[in-house]
Amino acid sequence: GNLGACHVRLENPAHPVRYRGVVCSMKENFGFIERADVVKEIFFHFSEAKSLKEELKLGDDVEFIIQTRNGKEVACNITKLPPGSIVFEEINDEIMKGQVLKPLERGNAARHQSDPLPGRIRYRAPDYSEVEVPFGDKDQKGDFTL
Structure with a gap:
């Protein structure tokens, strides 16, 4: 016959990697976050920020995990960071050749x-x-x- 596992439990669960970014566009019930680690945007649904006391706004610094849904990466478990937490690039005033x-x-x-x-x-x-x-x-x- 067929064998199957029962009473399965995860030993030593891994902590998911948290990524950072800035909310860069918002529609009725979804938006996009500009990621700080790579030059690209990631989709999010407002329901993924439901733990926040106040709603997300354009320009908010956020932290999130990434999950794959329907073959696409989406931001989940979104939390707000203090303003100014995300710095994309530092521009040096010195001119280089x-x-x-x-x-x-x-x-x-x-x-x-x-x-x-x-x-x-x-x-x-x-x-x-x-x-x-x-x-x-x-x-x-x-x-x-x-």
Whole structure:
């Protein structure tokens, strides 16, 4: 016959990883969070923030876990963080000179690009080490030819 398990219990349950982000758009009963760990947005339903005393607002810093539903990642168990908890990037006022290693694609190739920061620049840091940084369409101040 067939064997089956009964009285199953999880030993040493893993704590799910909590991610951070900022609420970037909201509709009637759902919205999107801009993730702090990767350059992409994740869907959430308002019911996933039901433990909050007040409703989520645009620009709120939040923490959440990720679950897969219908083959898509969604934010769940959403909690608010204190304002200013999420810093996406720090912009240095100092102007650096560098070399474009990989320019941005133009035309059809750019539309099929999955990496939001596909360009690469190399510059020499104050300690004389070489540093490579990615850049995207929004970073570029104009069109240039190499």
